Amino acid sequence: MKIRTFFYTIEQGVIGVLRNKWFTVATVATISACLFVFGIFSTIAVNVAYIVKNAEQNVSVTVFFDEGISDERIEEIGELIGRRSEVGRYELITAEEAWEDFSEVLGEYADSFTENPLENCANYQIYLNDVTKQSQLVSYLDGVEGIRKINKSDFTADTLTGINMVLVYVFIGIILILFAVSIFLINNTVTMGISVRKEEITIMKYVGATDFFVRAPFVFEAMIIGLIGAAIPMWLLYYLYGIATNLINEKFAFLSFLTFLPAWDIFVYLIPFSLCIGVGIGFVGSFFTVHKHLRV
Amino acid sequence: MAETKRKRRETEANNISDYAIYLENVCKTFSDGVPALSDINLKVKHGEFVFIVGVSGAGKSTLIKLLLRELKADSGTIYVNGFNLMNIKHGRIPKFRRTLGVVFQDFRLLKDRNVYENVAFAQRVAQKSEREIRRNVPGILSLVGLAGKYKAKPKQLAGGEQQRVALARALVNQPKLLLADEPTGNLDLFNTAEIMRLLETVNENGTTVVVVTHNDKLVNDMKKRVVTIKQGMIVSDDENGGYFDED
Numbered sequence: 354m355k356i357r358t359f360f361y362t363i364e365q366g367v368i369g370v371l372r373n374k375w376f377t378v379a380t381v382a383t384i385s386a387c388l389f390v391f392g393i394f395s396t397i398a399v400n401v402a403y404i405v406k407n408a409e410q411n412v413s414v415t416v417f418f419d420e421g422i423s424d425e426r427i428e429e430i431g432e433l434i435g436r437r438s439e440v441g442r443y444e445l446i447t448a449e450e451a452w453e454d455f456s457e458v459l460g461e462y463a464d465s466f467t468e469n470p471l472e473n474c475a476n477y478q479i480y481l482n483d484v485t486k487q488s489q490l491v492s493y494l495d496g497v498e499g500i501r502k503i504n505k506s507d508f509t510a511d512t513l514t515g516i517n518m519v520l521v522y523v524f525i526g527i528i529l530i531l532f533a534v535s536i537f538l539i540n541n542t543v544t545m546g547i548s549v550r551k552e553e554i555t556i557m558k559y560v561g562a563t564d565f566f567v568r569a570p571f572v573f574e575a576m577i578i579g580l581i582g583a584a585i586p587m588w589l590l591y592y593l594y595g596i597a598t599n600l601i602n603e604k605f606a607f608l609s610f611l612t613f614l615p616a617w618d619i620f621v622y623l624i625p626f627s628l629c630i631g632v633g634i635g636f637v638g639s640f641f642t643v644h645k646h647l648r649v
Numbered sequence: 650m651a652e653t654k655r656k657r658r659e660t661e662a663n664n665i666s667d668y669a670i671y672l673e674n675v676c677k678t679f680s681d682g683v684p685a686l687s688d689i690n691l692k693v694k695h696g697e698f699v700f701i702v703g704v705s706g707a708g709k710s711t712l713i714k715l716l717l718r719e720l721k722a723d724s725g726t727i728y729v730n731g732f733n734l735m736n737i738k739h740g741r742i743p744k745f746r747r748t749l750g751v752v753f754q755d756f757r758l759l760k761d762r763n764v765y766e767n768v769a770f771a772q773r774v775a776q777k778s779e780r781e782i783r784r785n786v787p788g789i790l791s792l793v794g795l796a797g798k799y800k801a802k803p804k805q806l807a808g809g810e811q812q813r814v815a816l817a818r819a820l821v822n823q824p825k826l827l828l829a830d831e832p833t834g835n836l837d838l839f840n841t842a843e844i845m846r847l848l849e850t851v852n853e854n855g856t857t858v859v860v861v862t863h864n865d866k867l868v869n870d871m872k873k874r875v876v877t878i879k880q881g882m883i884v885s886d887d888e889n890g891g892y893f894d895e896d
């Protein structure tokens with residue numbers, strides 16, 4: 354491609370965006386609306402997944418030891434636990450630490466105890482990477498020598514696992530549907546916008562324009578429109594996300610257990626993804642639509 | 650034997666290069682089976698001025714589409730400006746079309762561009778530099794009498810003026826052949842005369858001109874070669890011919 358043609362393409366693409374105002378507005382609006390809905394849902398999905406993940410990480414399995422177990426064996430058990438892939442982190446709570454915590458709860462009543470009543474209550478608190486693997490870990494721990502008792506919450510683990518699975522399928526389904534609808538709507542708008550300019554394409558071909566020369570400005574124009582159409586909802590969502598999360602945290606104290614992802618953690622992926630979709634759909638839609646009219 | 654064949658091919662090639670348009674036994678049938686053109690033989694030498702006439706539906710526009718390679722003939726031989734249109738690849742068609750100028754009855758101007766840009770577009774397509782465009786476009790607009798209206802959009806111009814813009818666009822790349830499909834069909838008498846005068850000037854400057862029309866007065870006044878098509882066949886081909894519109 355000659356430099357002259359390159360600049361001509363850029364110039365005509367930009368002029369096309371400004372010249373065909375209704376096409377530009379209609380296409381930008383369609384892309385923006387689709388990607389806005391897509392963005393809202395993705396943001397919610399990512400946050401729900403994050404909240405569930407947080408909840409999962411607070412589910413712990415507690416392991417108590419046989420009476421009179423040596424400190425060395427406790428350390429060995431700790432090493433065995435640490436080697437397991439399903440374990441996120443674990444910590445040893447000694448009998449003294451357990452009593453210290455509990456005596457804070459008891460207050461002045463704790464003074465009546467002369468000995469540590471939790472002498473045999475040293476334990477490991479184990480937090481999982483993935484709550485679905487709780488039963489796998491428990492069956493392993495059952496076979497480890499020196500372990501007397503394992504406390505776990507099957508209900509919490511099963512509920513979270515269930516929620517997680519449902520959310521994964523529902524969100525993937527909805528996002529795919531939204532994505533497909535967005536592409537269909539955007540492509541239709543681009544196709545219609547270019548089809549009404551069929552005569553313009555025909556004239557260009559009659560005077561000897563190559564397919565590339567005709568197509569390039571249209572494609573570039575559609576890519577600019579796609580970029581604008583994707584940038585608007587992303588900017589808006591980024592702005593609204595901050596307001597929404599602040600509002601929930603400040604005004605709805607009973608929802609304080611909800612921990613939202615920082616905006617940037619979401620939008621660092623969502624923005625480039627949406628911009629690529631906008632530009633990509635502009636490119637693909639216009640490329641094939643113009644192609645249909647090039648056989649003159 | 651091989652020598653004879655080679656000589657025959659060379660002679661044929663020399664013959665073809667003498668002509669702007671060379672059609673031999675050309676047939677075209679539409680997809681619904683209706684024959685559009687049958688056994689067309691037409692040779693137009695460089696520098697000629699030819700009218701192609703016939704009633705509506707006779708096959709004139711199909712012939713123009715074949716000459717533009719908008720349509721491909723079913724059989725026969727078609728050479729235009731030395732390009733073999735029966736074998737030309739899709740990628741070479743733009744190069745071929747740059748050797749032509751085309752004018753249509755409905756002008757076919759880019760509505761959102763002004764007069765200057767419409768004419769300059771043909772130069773841009775032909776990869777001319779901005780300097781050349783700035784030099785050539787005003788010159789051709791002067792020739793068609795529109796130098797003062799270069800900023801006007803097509804809808805701000807009268808029909809005759811729009812056709813002159815189309816003519817300027819067709820001529821700006823100095824084509825060897827100018828095809829005009831009913832160029833005066835939407836014009837009044839004054840503008841018709843003006844366009845025909847311009848076409849004659851273009852022809853006098855060396856460009857082959859082929860005008861498709863069914864305007865008998867125009868044809869009879871001009872005293873040029875007239876090729877008459879009837880029901881898809883050439884029924885007459887007369888130097889200084891005449892025509893009676895049967896429509």
